[in-house]
Amino acid sequence: MKKSLLSIAILLLILTMESMAQSREVSGTVISAEDDFPLPGVNVRIKGTTRGTITDIDGSYTVSADASETLVYSYIGFLSQEVEVGDQENIDVILQTDAKTLGEVVVVGFGSVTRGDLTGNVASLKGAEIQNIPVPTFQEAIQGRMAGVFVESSSGKVGEGVKIRVRGTTSISGGNEPLYVIDGIPMNAGTGIGQSNPMADINFNDIESFEVLKDASAAAIYGARASNGVVLITTKTGAAGRTKFNVGIQRGVSSPTRRNEFLNSAQYVELMREAGYNNDLRTGIDPINNPGDYPDSDLEFVESRLDRHSGHTDWRDGSVDTDWQEQAFNPGAGVTNVNFSASGGDERTRFYFSSAYDKQDGIMIRNNFERISGRLNLDHKVSDRFNIGANFSLARTETTRLPEDNQFNNPIQLVALAPITPIRDQDGMLYDRPVATYYNNLIDSENAEWLTTSFRNISTIYGEYQFTDDLRFRSDFAVDILNQNDERFFGSRTITGQGTNGFGSSRWLRLFNYNTNNYFTYTKNFQEKHQVEAVAGMSFQRYDENFTQVDGQEFPLDALRTLASAAEITDGESTLTYNTFLSYFTRINYKYDDKYLFTFSARYDGSSRFGDNNKYGFFPAASVGWIASEEDFLKGKEGLSLLKLRASYGLTGNAEIGNFDHFGLYGPVSYGLLPGLNPTQIPNPNLTWETTAQLDIGVEFGLFSDRITGEIDYYHKDTRDLLLLVPVPGTTGFRSQRQNIGRMENYGVEVVLNSANYASQNFTWNSNFNFARNINRVRELSEDQTSIPPTSSRFLNGIFIGESIGVFYGPKYAGVDPSNGDALYYSNEELTETTNDYNEAERMVVGDPNPAFIAGINNTLTYKNFDMSFLFQGVFGNDIYEGGGGFYAANGDWFDNSTLRQFDRWQNPGDITDIPQARLGACNGCNASSRYISDGSYVRLKTLTFGYNIPSNVVERMRLNTVRIYFLAQNLLTFTNYLGWDPEVNADYLGSTTQNQNVFQGNDFYSAPQARTFSLGINVGF
């Protein structure tokens, strides 16, 4: 495959050597009518072809064209102009600003506005910018491209969870993911079996644009579900004209971004023997110098374990040195993508059709992802007044899954095995315990199977009726159906199926989510200066989820893997759950004299999730904008093309809690195969929405004919009535009650800068920079509650008033006592005293998993037919806690293999090191403390692309429209001081409840590193 791509590339290169067609050179300058400055970057295209150029930094251009051809000059924010070439050699053009469209069209809830008219904060991204990025979900592809949108993949396992935070974390016990709305329907973004990510069902090459509604003004129209921001996804539509086809093929190879270094056999043997011998010396015996002490010594124990872990080999001769880490990685990791689309139509009917095949062979063994998807979007004009349309999409996703990070059969856990252990025995069978220190999960590769298959249909139909020129009514109905099946089989040799002659599980999930929106839109201009647009309507959504699970064991053969073969069905259940939302919404935009903007929006939301006393919530927001550059005193000011000030304030809600949290309930249990009932929940009939009040003040500017544009925003989000799971005394028989109590703040700044650094005939260079700083503070919990301390003794995350959510709280590691090798901890807050007793250590805040700021910078360069872009993305100021450190970074505490750094352990009095003396089983510094925290900041060369567009005359000769070949590198370089695998990490098993998901951040527990992918691709348009 790679070879054939290469030969295509070479062939195409040769073709370009051929001479250009006969035509003459036309040149000229393009000037802005607004300020009479030259306009760089204007697109100068020959009508009806793909030939053309763009203006350079002085606004000048040269292009070859025939006399019969027409040049089209277009630039964002300006009206396009067409000029017939005729016999002209010099064509100067003055472009008029487009008064209506100061910029691009931005999709907002239930409508769209031009960016110039926007008074809220909306980040947008065109689908084209992330096309072809070789990742399974668009969530990963948008990382680093939008200000204030934090994206984090939990690990390098494909098709798993991606955390997105828009302007920080607003909730402690409720959900914090944004609301995703695709073509008008709030979609299921989080519910799937296990750790599967339902977003992976979306082929993002079909997406026209992403808009993230960040402030209250933009988001309030989504009311009770808008506190965490709203991501609007709009799929592509066809344009009238010739049918355009596009075919793309991409193929690439992947490998882990980073590896961790572990001890080799000789080092391992040295460390383990030393750990045992140190224990002996401490109890006053010396088995090395006094052989009589050897029996029953710890050294004897260590050596007997080394014998055991060597299997048929001998650790003394150093013949075996197994690199277990390497065994966890898939040497054949890579991506394959094939996509096809067709779009076109006539004045009455337009269509967009696509199908795609995506395959990702994950970097971990046993972890692959495959998606086949198709889409048809149709729009039809029934009459001048009546439009109808439908978007229909279907995808099948197959993922071979891995267990959660804490399971012995998580491939990375192989690093715990000793390097002296051979992989296989003399008969070629994989070694397992007791020879292997822990379960050798390579057995899973031979003796287990785990496949999740999803069928996803997201479809919308709509009708729109234009009553008058001013008033129209739109009604849509959409469904989002997920049908997911998870089949697991673990054979008789696996850790899961070992005692029971195999274990199998079959799970089915059906999720039916439908939504209807019905609204009027009224637009009117009064007396030239007053422009009004008003939207009002309602929506209703219902969401039903059916789940069935059957588990069985005792299989006659490992080859018989469906539950039909299980002699014993051990567990079975089916569950049903549902929720509804009924909402009324409105938005009024008013613009006066193209200078003064005003927006009011509101939503009145009701949901089945809330108590009978508080079914409905009201979420209003208002915003104002002032286009100062339209004022006489600034108009035409040299260099200043746009200056807009805006401010917004409003309320949004969060309803991301359980479906029935307000009831007092008894649920089913069984004992001895008899049915029983157990109290499960205390009632709270007053339960209602969590409310976020958000203030946003922003300025937008354009300089030097918009060569530099930007946006700076300050925001402050104040979240009250937190949907807090308040711990109640366990003596009541309950654990917690969902209450509306507590307060959390997020505030910060966002900066967006776009710059056309250079533009000439042959060379352009554009940069987009975004930066966001968010400060999160927990302000209030329930009455008298000052903290929710760490609930785990392995991990340190807790909640403390005045701190960010999920800060690391625990003993502060003070290094090693140079005199005796003891691990030390600070025993007072002033950090002046230390102790070697972990229980005496002072507990304090020792780290923060929340980044201080995030940033991204994307550069796009073109030179003639070549293009190149590179995106650097960074996360700064966050800490990561290595939960596995207590096993692999514990200076030989037990027989787990250790990281290479552990070899710097203290050995002799006077040694200065931060790795304590090796003592077997004595936990000398192995407890959870700041010892396992390291700086998680990183900068990543996220995406690097080199492309080449085959010249149009060559392409046209092949009866094609465009041909682009490209090389793409994803996660090419990572710069970080993090001590573990990859700094973009969050152990996946800690989020068993929503609150745990929110609190347990920044943890690594044998989590897979991210994938680095190199790929080659070709896109052909005809």
Add this chain to the structure above:
Amino acid sequence: MKKIYIYLTSFSLILLSLTGCEDQLFLTPPQSVDQEIALNSDANVKRVLVGAYADLRDISVWGGRMLLYSEMLGANNEIRWEGTFNQPRELFNKSVFTNNTFITESWLVGYSAINICNNILEAINVVDEADRDRVRGEALFIRGAIYFELARFYGLPYSAGNTSSNLAVPIVLTPTREVSPEDQVARNTVEEVYQQVISDLSTAEELLPSINGFFARNYVAAAILSRVYLQMENFGEARDAADRAIALSTAQEKRLVSNYMSAFNTETDSPEDLFTIQVNTQDPGNNMHLFYSTPDFGGRDGDVTILNSHVNLYESGDERLEQFQIRAGDRRTDKWRDQFRNVKVVRLAEMYLTRAEANFREGTALGATPLEDINRIRERVSLTEKTSITLEEILMERKLELAHEGHNIHDVKRTRGSIIDNTDNSLIYSYDDARLVLPIPQRETDANPNLTQNPGYGG
């Protein structure tokens, strides 16, 4: 005119759809019922009683962990914890953190069971009269048994004295239907909790029948009651209760099985089992199996190793040595070998040992002489009969007979023994050492400021 008609139609259509939607905002959960329904009939209250057993069998109570705690705290260099779970390791190292999730769960599930029992006792009058005594007896049994476990783990031992000032756990005897500030209860004293336990278990013994499936029976209540009195060093009552348990249970065909190891890993309860927690593939929780067994029998990696110092305690020829087998690379006990087996909570052998010890201490021979009872135990494992007996021998017989079954630390505490540290042999924990008492879980002291922390835990 036509336009107006269209407007009206669409508006009314919307309004129509809205009235339908409004009802949709009131949905009830499909997997649960309202608390009022659960307690409103004879049949439903009996279902709730099964729910109380479901808490009792939770892995964090009698589903294994309370037995495991006793063995970890009492390790005494006779066993070694080698597992990766840090919660049992903390107990093994006598360095338990207040946020240890195991001990937090045990507290929470224990009180959940108590709350269910309180609900049943309050609703007892809706139970059919014919069954009312039994239902009430079972609820009292579960409540009493759990208070006993909580008191001896979370409070200083009874033998430490000062029982009227040392704190055990809060006594809650009323059901929780809503949360209020009154729920911030303080801890009761060791004496108060023991008296409550005696009251609950004695009443239960009176009310319960001697045939009741695998649920509580009168001799089970008597057996637990004998443990309570033994812990209080009230040997007369302990002897009487053990004797009643023996008499009532042997009348129901309970007996010692002839081969020691066939008392364990049985498919169903053996004749020797007075009370077990029912485990099956549907309700698989047995944490003693999980941690003590080995991968080839569906356990973890063999997290508990049996050391020489323990094995050396047995006389040669003792059939109980058969339990020790090399599995997963080291020596294990086979008492918890097989998966999906019931958790043995009370074996008849314990009652003979209790009666022997109590008779001996009291100088009596109720039911049998101490020598007869001890020889009954020894004979079964092919040891020579003794002709005379000392208290030390009785206690050693008890230790070996009941080893690895969750009795260890409680016997050490009541006999005022001590425990050697696992790594530092010079470090000895006396029976009343604060480190042998579990801390009050941190989430409890956070949620309830009226709870005093145990000494040594930063309280």
